Amino acid sequence: MKKPLVGACFAALLIGATAAPATAAGDGTSAKPRVKAVTLAGTVALSNCSGSVVRVPDSRPTDPALVLSNGHCLESGFPAPGEVIVNKASSRSFTLLNSSGGRLGTIRASKIAYGTMTDTDMSLYQTTSTYRDIESRYGIKALELNAARPEQGRKITVASGYWKKLYKCSVDGFAYRLKEGNWTWKDSVRYTPDCQTIGGTSGSPVIDDETGKVVAVNNTGNESGERCTDNNPCEVDENGKVTVREGINYAQQTYWIVPCVGAGNKIDLNRAGCQLPKPSARR
Template identity: 65%
Template sequence: MRKPLVAALFALVIAGAGAAPAVAAPAQEAGGTASAQETASAAPALQAVDFAGTVALSNCSGSVVRLPGSADSDPALVLSNGHCLETGFPSPGQVIVNKASSRTFGLLNSAGTRVATLQANRVVYSTMTDTDVTLYQLTRTYAQIKSSYGINALTLNDTHPAAGTPIKVVSGYWKRIYSCNVDGFAYRLKEGDWTWKDSLRYTSACDTIGGTSGSPVIDTATGKVVAVNNTGNEDGARCTVNNPCEVDASGNITVRKGINYAQQTYQIPACFAAGNQLDLNRSGCTLPKP
């Protein structure tokens, strides 16, 4: 799980931390066998991905997010990992809903500069069962954040991403952006006592480190959030903490040393009613219940 580690900080110093913080990775170019003009008209335009709307937590990354049906007047939400919850890791099978919280978040602008401190008033939802997600409700609305700081929330996509999709993982904690593609999906991802379903696997270029937990994973074609970054196999060990393993439908185990993962977020919008109100009994909601 991608919490901050002394080793991760040391690695950043040695490797140069991707050189300069607050500088987005270069956009990938569209390719193909068609003419340049045909390719330009057929390929989806890549969305500019920067730090606007991301947040830095005390020990993780996150982002201000909205649902496809959210109104500007709704209380804003912050997305991070279940294992970034301030009270500690939720136990296997544990689901936390509507719990008071006063956690604060450093809101970043497009350049990665902290422009505000946002505050939660509750944990709307948190679990490490089937997925690894925490959603906080803020004391301010989307409209208030936009009016004060000129920053829009990121939108959660409500459809399953596809293998091969170009993505960026945006860490507010490190002010670093990773660029890669969706390599595929793990039927089950097991790490220590926790098991996650249909986890998104990155290609090797997204070599995320401690502190990137909770970073939004953004589809560069749509600019929407498709997953939340959460873990990677550091040492090649099998199914241990910080060394998740993939388990297929037949129970076969695959270990991919150095490969990192995220948990998909397309399931989240179906579990919210108008006003950003959580309703785990809504039709189509598949998130685990308490």
């Protein structure tokens, strides 16, 4: 995992080692697809990770807003393999950012609506604010989760609220299984080498530059070339062949979430089409 950060001194050491990212730019004069100006608006900084305020296509302005991050960023620690957390009380706070990374204010969770590190590495917090509250007070609209699977070759931006940085690259491909220590994730997004994400970028939304929608959540990378160990995930194909890609980073797809969100932004793991892992399910 892209390790959660716990100290300002460690943060200062890391930030100096990272090159400044490029910014997205639109091109309205060519035949190429129009590129959205991806910014940090709607991202949040957690105490140890990154995240974003997100909505599904059917979310309503009066629904309680959701914050997306990683399962390994939960305040309760890493969920065990097979563990799924649903509707657990939480009062965690998130620093909401504007387009340039400036601090707008604080929003607060009412519960962990969903969290797991099984098959995916994902957490969704329900907040005490509605989307309308956030937009009227801060002028910020939630990022929309794309209901479709991301496509290979698409240009993407990893938007880190913790570091207030944008990392730009493309979808290089997909890992059938991504194994890291005790955890295994399905159909993970692999970045091209341009996205050199670091500790603290965990939970960042991965945004499709053309649509402006969230297609994945950043979570890990192979740091030192080890095979399938903590902080050194390996890819495993359908035939069991293991591939190690040192220096390459990964994310977990988020289109899985969309069918699992019902009326009022409630997580309903029994909805048609919902494939997120369920509590106590045999895996």
